[in-house]
Amino acid sequence: MLKDHADLIASELSEGTGASVALSIVASGIRSGLDIWFQDLEKRQGPIVELRPHGLKAHRVQLRFGNFSRQILKQISEAPAEDIQLARSLVTSIRVEANVEIPGQSLECWTVDDGRFTIAATLKHETTADGGDAIVATCREVIVPLMAAMAELIGYDEIVPEDTSGELEGALSLALVRKRERNPRNRLLCLRVHGYKCFCCGIKPQLKYGPAGKVLEVHHLQPVSQLHEEKHYDPKTDLVPLCPNCHRAVHTRRPTPYSIEELMSMMDTNVH
Structure with a gap:
């Protein structure tokens, strides 16, 4: 079950995105799913990734925005061109087999224009979707690049380099x-x-x-x-x-x- 691997999922996503994440269990019949979001935002104030089992051997992943994401959406709209380029590159790096869908936009040149923006993907595994290896694969191949793209657009974890004056030219x-x-x-x-x-x-x-x-x-x-x-x-x-x-x-x-x-x-x- 996904909920049994919550700590593993959080660790994989934090390492890949450079930002801490929060998770909550969402009941979905016999098999539960997870909602994942950035820890320093309330769940409804930014991007949310829904991770659900899809049949016996697949995971369905969908990224959407919460109902109170106006401030974050404004912040994303002001992202520098380099950050937008990196975000798009991260999304295009998702495995082709995951069948990434961005309604009304292309995979190579999408824009987060309003709160209706979504990205969805379905990744099928050779073994059951409830296994640890399958869950890690979905995290690394789909969820990490999706959330990393959003983290880049939001501007998480800006790095302040140490003082290098006098050490080298330039x-x-x-x-x-x-x-x-x-x-x-x-x-x-x-x-x-x-x-x-x-x-x-x-x-x-x-x-x-x-x-x-x-x-x-x-x-x-x-x-x-x-x-x-x-x-x-x-x-x-x-x-x-x-x-x-x-x-x-x-x-x-x-x-x-x-x-x-x-x-x-x-x-x-x-x-x-």
């Missing part, structure tokens, strides 16, 4: 890079697009270390020295996952880090 640009690298939604999309392996050496830490393998770091490809002019930012193409060793290695050259190609060339040259 400190202001470096701060911007670090903010992007540390944004949990940027990290989420980067890993969903490129896979859970190092873009340089190819290691898959979670396969090697199991639960202790969540160590991949996000690297910004654009050198700091080239970020003084405004640049259209796309986390799908501007970020790559690196293992801690490769990430540390590319930054051993300052102020401009080694490129991925340069580091890979060094690795090939020094293989014994």
Whole structure:
């Protein structure tokens, strides 16, 4: 039953979205469902995700807005273009098999225009939908990107970088890079697009270390020295996952880090 996995669901969603979530059980005949929302908002004041069993092997997920979401909707309408782009990219990263539906809008260019906005998806599993593996899959493949998109539009968890003045040239640009690298939604999309392996050496830490393998770091490809002019930012193409060793290695050259190609060339040259 979904209610038996409430703690697991909350943990998966908080890690993926960078914001704390709240859950409540909703009775639905013999099998219960869950309503999920951001913890610092009252349930009716923002986006709500309904998670329901759909037959024996599927989950139905629907995102809608509560009846008193006017302030949040206004906040979303004022979201910067980069945040809107990231939110759309997160939604398009949902597995094709989930059959995402946004009534009246396209998957690639949707807008939260009013409180009637909804996104729905149905994900079918090979085993029963009540199992832990199926629930985790639905969280990671559907609910996390949906709620992460809303978190980005609302503006959750803005990261204040540490003072880097005097450490490197282009400190202001470096701060911007670090903010992007540390944004949990940027990290989420980067890993969903490129896979859970190092873009340089190819290691898959979670396969090697199991639960202790969540160590991949996000690297910004654009050198700091080239970020003084405004640049259209796309986390799908501007970020790559690196293992801690490769990430540390590319930054051993300052102020401009080694490129991925340069580091890979060094690795090939020094293989014994």
